[in-house]
Amino acid sequence: MATVGELLNSGTARLRRAGSESARLDAELLLGWAVGVERTALLAHPEAPVGADAAAAFEGAVVRREAGEPVAYIRGLKEFYGLAFGVDRRALIPRPETELLVAEAEREVAWRLTAAPRPAGTPDVRVVDVGTGSGAIAIALATLLRRRRMLPEVSILAVDCSADALNLARENAVAHAVAEEVVFREADLLPAAEHPFDVILANLPYIPSAEIERLPVAASFEPRTALDGGPDGLAVIRRLLSALPSALAPEGTALLEIGFDQGAAVEQAVAGLPGGWTCRVQADLSGRPRLASVERAAVGSTVANSSSAHSTGPGPTRPSVTGAR
Ligand SMILES: C[S@@+](CC[C@H](N)C(=O)[O-])C[C@H]1O[C@@H](n2cnc3c(N)ncnc32)[C@H](O)[C@@H]1O
Secondary structure, X not given: OOEHHXXXXXXXXXXXHOOOOOHHHHHHHHHHHHHXXXXXXXXXXXXXXXXXXXXXXXXXXXXXXXXXXXXXXXXXXXXXXXXXXXXXXXXXXXXHHHHHHHHHHHHHHHHHHHOOOOOOOOOOEEEEEEOOOOOHHHHHHHHHHHHOOOHHHEEEEEEEOOHHHHHHHHHHHHHOOOOOOEEEEEXXXXXXXXOOEXXXXXXXXXXXXXXXXXXXHHHXXXXXXXXXXXXXXXXXXXXXXXXXXXXXXXXXXXXXXXXXXXXXXXXXXXXXXXXXXXXXXXEOOOOOEEEEEEEEOOOOOOOOOOXXXXXXXXXXXXXXXXXXX
């Protein structure tokens, strides 16, 4: 019977030969999954024997990883915002950089709930997650708001054009006990019957079509509709922006994840919207432009497409945002 250490060493060597840049970590995650323990437990007991069933499961997992399949799909699991999400080929694997969007969404909703008194009968804050995929953004936000006891005053809609992705998202909502709080809908972008929204969240596809083939092989396992943003990557995002004048409430905010090199193009698209709008692009933790905040320009303010322009809406000014450029 092979030991933990032997399987880790042979698996790591095979995955390294197959081109994985994280071969050791991959092997640890996959063996932990096969054995049913955390990888830290493996590291503590390299001499432990691995049973035949677990060794066979590990072998199958290594074969799949050698073919380029992402570790998250093999394990059926990805951690996002400290929560475990079920993932498979029905939807994009949630990325760490999208956690910035969730953090800003929580801040935005909390501000709306606390900036001014809310007498009985005040309508819910209406939030939509457009292109929800696995449901990561909507579900993480619902979980955060529940912890802060804010969820009863918020309604969350999660939309995707993929029925498969929505099924996965519903499963994740059940797993995180927010299936009653998040409404899932199959639609193209923002369903007109649901307008207007106070907060629009979107991590839509933004990779230029020609770049898709050049992505690491792992991305070829993800749905093309989750990645392909058209010729310059902004086809879907531009359509969303053009829907904002009717879909976003007068004091509403749209938070859009964008590619690190798309800030100027998004600002330009926002500047072309009718009626006067502002766009501010924030950087992610690695300092790269990542999140566009789009709002109607405040009456009397200079309409601009620069990162410094920002309407603040009624009530107290929001706290300043870390990473804004
Ligand atoms: C980049 S993935 C993001 C998934 C998830 N929000 C996340 O952050 O992990 C983009 C998602 O948008 C969906 N999508 C693409 N075009 C859409 C459209 N026109 N209307 C609604 N959803 C769309 C895709 O099916 C996919 O699930």
